[in-house]
Amino acid sequence: MFRSHLLWLIVGWIGWALAPWYGFASSRSRPLLGDWPPSGLLAGLDDAPWLLPLGLFLALPIPFVLTRSRHVGAALIAAGIGGLVWMMAQGSAIGLRGWSWPFLANLFGPLAHGQAGMGFGAAATALAFLFFLTLGLAARGAMKGDRFTTGAIGFLIASIALFVFWPVSTVFSQAMLPDDGLSGPMALAHRLTARDIWSLGCVFGDTRCGVVWNSVVLGTLCGVITTVLGLAFALVATRTKFPYQRLLRLLSVLPIITPPFVIGLAVILLFGRNGTVTLFLADNFGLTATRWIYGLPGILLTQSLAFTPIAFLVLIGVVQGIAPSMEEAAQTLRAGRWQTFRRVTWPLMRPGLANAFLVGFIESLADFGNPLVMGGGYEVLSTKIFYAVVGAQNDPGRAAALGIVLLALCVGAFLVQHRWVGTASYTTVGGKGFAGTPAELPVWLKRAVYATALPWAAFTFLLYGLILYGGFVENWGRNNAFTLRHYITDFGLEWGKHGLVWTGRAWNSLFTTLEVSAVAAPLTAAMGLLTAYLLVRQRFAGRAAFEFMTMLSFAIPGTVIGVAYILAFNQPPVELTGTAAILVVCFVFRNMPVAIRAGVASMSQLDRNLDECALTLGANSAQTIRRVILPLLRPAIVAALVYSFVRAITSVSAVIFLVSARHDMATSYIVGRVEIGDFGLAIAYSSVLVVLMGLAIIVIQWAVGERRIARPTSHTPTARPREVAA
């Protein structure tokens, strides 16, 4: 008998027999129990008899565990599978108003009551069944009998299935709902081929083009522009003696701490109808102030501003990955600077450029904030999905169909990119730490690169300056008087009779945001690092598929996730909409891939011999992780924490579907202000967010830097390549 067997038996029994079985939305009075929130056992005895068989599955392993039977593995597997299947079956078969499917009512007769969504008790019981299954598999020799590893794999797969794959598949089933007398598949085909999605009217006629073409055109242009700009920045940063390298680094941090529509606000301040530039041109040259910026030009401009730093980050890795020794070799073979660049540097960069383009393409497609703020009449998939759900249309079927199209585009691009990354990492990266200085660029190329990058950088910084400044202006363009009005409206504080009163309108959403992010960040980091540990240190069947699955959830656009979550979690068996939990869950699964990457990157730098050595010295798996792996991963932990915290605060696309009156988030509050034209409040709030995040990043980077000083191993030159470089 292992302690873990006993532990999960106890958890299962508590979850079923003691803890409240139903979730947040269950307040129905029951015949015997009245208003008391019932456990699974009590509800089963009262009026939900379908919960009683779960007791059998919980009881099944007990004799085997207590008698230390040889067949404990088989018993645990049977109980785990049986319990999980029964829970899923009863949960999906019996909804709020009785049977979910008519044929069941015909078969068993109608039910007097339905049941609400599952709550803590049900969650604990389900977890117990899941771990029965993994413990059983471990007892039968899976993963060399390692219970921790088996459990971790099972837990991660189950949670990704529940919170990524199930919602996404609900999107598909929603798109197949019969409509207007059409059968399921016909309705799906009808929705997927709608004219307003695919029409080429703007090319062959006078009508508008389908929304897909809008998105694809935008994505392609955005990919090209960000790649060119990103390359220019990368070359400036690595191949010239540009004196202000640190500023470029700052540029790469900015988009992480910027909510996605903030740049759009700044652009409106410049080029909108009351924008500074617009008014200047109108006053001096008599040009009529128009709304030309709203539409493709505006979205493209803002997206290019927002995503160029991402292309820069991708490409700086590529450019740095080209070993100077290769260029030096070319030069000793009598190639000139241009020939070296043309024949050596450029071909080595090409896969990286394709990669950067695809990243820009995907980001543009998935982007929601900028098209929402800048779109005007130019509709793209992500905004159209939003309006299909929240607008007057309220047509989930249509939203789902649009979601499928967007998902297909993003995942398709992601798959192509995945292959590029694979090949790119073989062709260009020979490892770091090459001796030698990178070749200088040919003079004219250097000039071209400067001419591209520097004005753009200046423009970017100008826009951020405007954001910070715009919050202090009465009404931009019309009345440029200095004021603190917006800040007071957002973040007012007063001394009332009973002490401090948070009178500002933004406090509520700011606190919710910080709270939700603070809960989500450690969960994200923990799950991401656990996944990374499994991927790097454990070999198991389906490892590659598992890795791909975790990364795929990164490619699912936020709007699709948002729609998927409200479709999937709006009703039993798992009912989460309107809670803060759904926000937390959404952030965890959207940001996990970054934590995984951080973990994988630093864990693959750790010599595997370190864990093995700890094992031969008598430490068990848990001691090894706690004493050896975690301390060495501290920088990755911090990075994962910060990133998931910041991303949770700045994200808008999925969030906007999931917020509720009680749990409003900062970004959706700001978008609300923008939509009613209240730019002052929006800008003031945005600047507060940018500054807050900037401070967070500075604090964390400082903390990470401190770690390195305390542990000088990372920069001590060593002659042994296999010596750990943590």
Add this chain to the structure above:
Amino acid sequence: MIGSGKKVGGVEFRSVSRRYGTVAAVDDISFKVEPGTLVTLLGPSGCGKTTTLRMIAGLEAPTEGTILIGGRDVTLLPATDRDVTMVFQSYALFPHMNVLDNVAFGLEVSGVPKAQREAQAMEGLAMVGLDGFENRLPSELSGGQQQRVAVARALVLEPEVLLFDEPLSNLDAKLRRKMRDDIRELQLKLGLTSVYVTHDQEEALAVSDRIIVMNRAVIAQEGTPADLYRRPNSRFVADFMGISNLLDGTIVRRAEGRATVTFGEATVELPDPGSRGDAVTVGVRPQAIRLTAEGGPASLPVTVRKATYLGSHLEYVLDSSVGELFVVDPTSETPVPPGTSAFATFREDGVALVPRGD
């Protein structure tokens, strides 16, 4: 005192295999390591020697067969629960712990009280000559010192078996010689059962009681250093032990346990290897050939192709009727110029007969 509570156990492999899919990393090997001895697993990279070592440590599980340590079947016992420690090729010092914490780690996780484990760790450090270094971080030590910490860390647990995985391969040549002598001295002093992996035949000869030569997942030959050097049983072992001249010869006469062998124009008399056929491979150590002006029965006429002056000795490449010969001559200072015709004369104690066919 380390080494006082001795519980020395041997290691035994019974028909052990380790397969990855269809590829066998170790294929049905059996051997014994007697308590208190040092046995070296020697072989080229990819021969299965490290996999064998890791199976002793419990870091790999055998696909088939039984592993015994101290007479106890440990085949299914995980590394954590085995009384075996290992000195890794990369040392695997924990970079975030200082030297003392590194050495005391094994004692700490097995629950030894702080004062006692620190005393034991200090004793271990003194044993490898590193007292005074206990507060340094691994990154503040030289390669040789890191190596010593790794040895001390493995020693203080007083394991039944101590494993070394190419412990010297990251050190420079001079330090390697010193460390190898120190390791052997410690092992003899403490009477530890040790298994040592290396691909360097000189290192293997220097430290071992017995050597197991491995090739392509199986044991090619097992014996004392002298056995292997004087009586290699195959062309592979001969080649690997540094017997670089391997010539085709024929046994022309056998009598009273002696065999007369001819190769080219030369004839030598040697102990009969007992092989069935008369066709043999004649292995000649490069040190057992002398370049002489006059030939004898044990000589081949040769032409000097290349002569290299290396300070302590001369190296020649010679052309003969049976192929190329490589000669190391420590006795002369002045090289014979290339193109010279001369005789290569063989010293019989430097010639070994190996059955042909493999």
